[in-house]
Structure formats: structure tokens, C-alpha cells
Amino acid sequence: MPTETASQRPKRGVPEGLWIRCPGCKGSIYRKEAEKLLNVCPQCEYHFYVSALDRVRQVLDDGTFEEIDAQLRPTDPLEFADQKPYRDRLIAEQQRTGLMDAALTGLGMIRARRVAFAVTDSAFIMGSMGSVVGERLARLVERATAENLPLIIISGSGGGARMHEGILSLMQMAKVSAALARYDRTGGLFISVLTNPTMGGVAASFASLGDLVFAEPKALIGFAGPRTIKATIRLELPKGFQTSEFLLEHGFVDRIVPRSRLKSEIARAIDYCGK
């Protein structure tokens, strides 16, 4: 369930420098201005990459985030090596991103509403889900179940299930989905937020299981990667294929929510559901 986007170098979001080029409108954007807008292009509203920690700052009330399960560390159960041993890749990714793995989980407040919160960071091996991401999410869901908290998961994962942990990564899909099914039984409210990109095994598990599914505008969201599909069907893909808007049109997203309104929309949804 990994997708070919796993091979692309992660977009490091707003690149270094005073001026940046926007992939949306190809314009030159004053960096500070985009940052003020939560990393959104002021001209075309292209949503740049946001790191997990920035996402916490954007969505949770200041200083309320308490990370849980930070002690979980990835390891290398398959002794996997492609052109680089997985062990080395992990260390390099940890140093580059400052994260131990692709998901952060914890508790915090959204406009004074207490929530269980998770975010995946697409810069860490494309936000892919291995054992640590699966375990952190499962524990968070169980915590939300036990404490009767609304659950918010913001996904940014082009990599889907992480190849380097093989079948164990695939099984995380079942593990987290099963935890969500139990949470659902106790009346929990799960809001899944899809951001660019959400693909493969992440899309095909927890990200699609929200009571509510929100998506940032123009995010790439899908099961199979566009290149795989093109190679299979040997046809050009329609314009706008696998975007947030495409999913909305086909009935798989409740609302497209621009980043500037994400926090208030989540708070409102929690209120509507009486949580």
C-alpha cells in the first residue's frame, strides 16, 4: 500500500530564502507573507507543507499540547536495505526532521475543548505508517475511548504503509481501524483531516474512517498513485483527478476547509456533535 510518491523527495514546505516560488501559481511569493497565512500562498491559496510541530501550533491552543508515547522508537524488524539500510535511513530522517517517526500524538485543547490529537508529517519517509505510527495512533484512539475525548487526526502521508517494515506496516492499517471501530462503539467523535498528500495505506485506513472527513483545498488524496494508475490503464488521467475537490464531488469528503479556518471548523464540529 505504499505509493510511488514515496520515492519523491519530500517537499520541505516553504523553502529557505526571502522569496519562494509557488507550485500553485508559479509566482514569486514573499516568504514572510506566506508564513503569516499559515503557509498558504497569498495569491492562489496554494497550501504549502506544514510540519507536525507547526500543525500543533496552528490547530491547538497555545501551550496545551502534551505529547504522549514519545518514548516509542522505530526499529528495523526486517533488517531491510534498499540502496540504503533502513536503520541508516531512520537516523537520517530523525536528524533532518527532529521527529522520532512520522506521527506525533498527544492531548490538547482546541478553543478550550479538550481533544486527543495526532498529526502525521509528510517529511518523515513521506509520512508513511510503520509500527511506531500505528502503535502511537492505536494508543491515542484507546486513550480517547477511555477518556471520552473527541479525536482529531491530521494526515499528511504520500507514502502510505511503509515498505521498509513490510507486512508489519500493512497490519497497522487493521490495528488502527480496529481501535477506531471500538472508539465508534462508545460514541466517540473522530474528525479526520486530509492534507496534501494522503495516499495508499493511510488513505485506505484511518484517514477514511472519520465520522467527519475534512480536506485542505487541492490536496492529493487517493488509493493508488497516479503513475501506477496511468501505467495500468494507459490513458491520461482527468484534470483534477484525486484532489480534495474530486473526492468532495464523488462523496468522500464532508467539507473542504482552508487552513485558516481549520481550527474554528473543528471546534464547531465538536459543538454540533455535543462533545
Added chain:
Amino acid sequence: MSNGSAAATTPGLDFEQPIVELEARRRALELTTQRSPAQDEELRQLKRQIAETTRQVYASLTPWQTVQVARHKDRPYTSDYLSLVFEEFVELHGDRRFGDDRAILTGWARLDSHKVLVVGHQKGRTYKERSNCFFGCAHPEGYRKAILKMKLAEKYGLPVICLIDTPGAYPGIGAEERGQSQAIAENMYEMSRLKTPIICIVIGEGGSGGALGIGVGDRVAVLEFSYYSVISPEGCAGILWKSHQYAERAATALKFTSADLLRLGVVDHVIPEPLGGAHRDHHQMALRVKQYLLRTLRELSAKSAEQLLDARYEKFRRMGVFLEDPAALEGQ
């Protein structure tokens, strides 16, 4: 293709060449009408030699060779098990929403005294069959049909048997339009809490989410030369080595053979295949599958729904390998 002598009419896989040559010689001798005593003796020796060579070749298959066996066109498919393992199969069609995906068959079946629901990927044998079912690659309507019939089984207390054999869920425009991700996710979610016993067997290819979409159960077994992987070896090679030519190396790296799966705690049981693989002896393979199913059904039907669901949850909950750093724990 429900016969015990598939190998007699099929050219072997590359690594089966030594077996195929001996078998050709055996056939020639068998067709000789007036064999001399010396030829009779040669035939006897040849038979022993075939068994020994087959044993040797199959005792040391590489992961890539295992993939070839799992994909063998004479390997028994769901339709073969339906006729060899079960007394009757009453197909139930359609997902009530979009259509009737031929890549997943669903229906009632009788297994000795048990009434069960069978859900299985179907790859098709002829070209026409294969193109009708997209070579066993299901669309969202296939997964939705599967879960709909499983809920029917739950309602009337029938155990569910899932036979997994797919290269993966279909990657196409319609599949994305109709929510392939959502369909697979929902199946895992619902199967995890379905109040009836579920037994899953990977009978050939366990291709990623397409397999897992009917793969959450109380017991998960795998046939000896099946594989079950997060991605196809070709796909993995394309992404990590930038070329499909590295599929063989990817196959080794992914650790997806039955022995690996058992060691990693992903499957509960490996069902041994007949000498030289399931494609050489459909009857023997079907018999072993049947014995496994009967034994497991007896075991599971003794449990309450609550016991089943708790154990099913714990089974998947335990999967994964990670470290807990005590220093970081103190810091919290």
C-alpha cells in the same frame, strides 16, 4: 482446472526445469507399451528421482521463486476450492450500490455439517475470465459486496471464510471515483467487530490493502508457498530501486514468505502444500485446507461473540515491532 495432474500439461517454472525434464522422460516410458524389465526398473527409479528432485527444489525456494509459485496459473483458485472443499456453493451477487464485481465471489456454502459464507478473490483462468475479473484485482464494489454479505452472515450466525488471492486492489479511475480507500478501510473496520467467526486463508497472492480488505479475522492462515506483502516486489523495486528489474531483491528484502509471516506474528498457521506445490495436486491441497477449516471452525464455534471480538482485537493490536526508550518515558 480441478484435477490432480496440472503439472503434466503445463510447462514448468524456470527453476522447475530439472523436474520437468524427468517428468517428460517418465511420461515417455509410461507410454511405451511393451517395456523391458530394464525399462520397468528405470521407471521405478525415475519416479523416486522425481520425488527427490521435487523435494530438493521446493525445500529451497527463494522468495522470488515463491512469488512465481503463488502466481502459477495452475495454482488452485477460489473457484477450485469452492468445488473441492465445499459441498455446495450458492453465489450471492452485488453490492446493492453499483454492481457485481467478479474479482470477489461471495456466497453460501456447506462444509460438512457447517453452513458458512465464503468470500474469495477470483483471478480467472481463461483470458475472458481474467479480463472479466481484472486478474483478481477488486474494485470498491467488490469490497462493499464482501462486507454486505458478511453482515448477512453475521445476522444469521454463519461463520465467514475468506480466501485471499489478489495482486492488489485495482488501480483505476473508476476505482478512485468510487472510493477504493474508503471501501478497504471500512471493511477492516467492520470485520474487526463482526460478531461471527472469521477465518482467512491466503491461498495465493496476498497483495497489500487489496488482500487486507477481506483479511481481518479470528484466524489468518497462509498456504506454504503463498506470500503476503505490503507491496508487490515489482512495485517496491520501482519505488526504492527505481527499476522493476530489482524485483528479485525486493522480494527478499520484504520478508513475505509463509515462514517470515509466521515469525513476524502476522499469520497463525502455515498450511503445508503437497510435494511440488499446490498446482501439482489440487485434491491434496483442498483436503488440507478443508481439514484446517473444520478444525478451526470447531475451535471458534465454542467461543462467545464477545470472546471472539476481544481476541480478534488483541490479535491485531499486538502486531508491530518497536522500541520503548525508558529515558524518554521518564522525561514525560
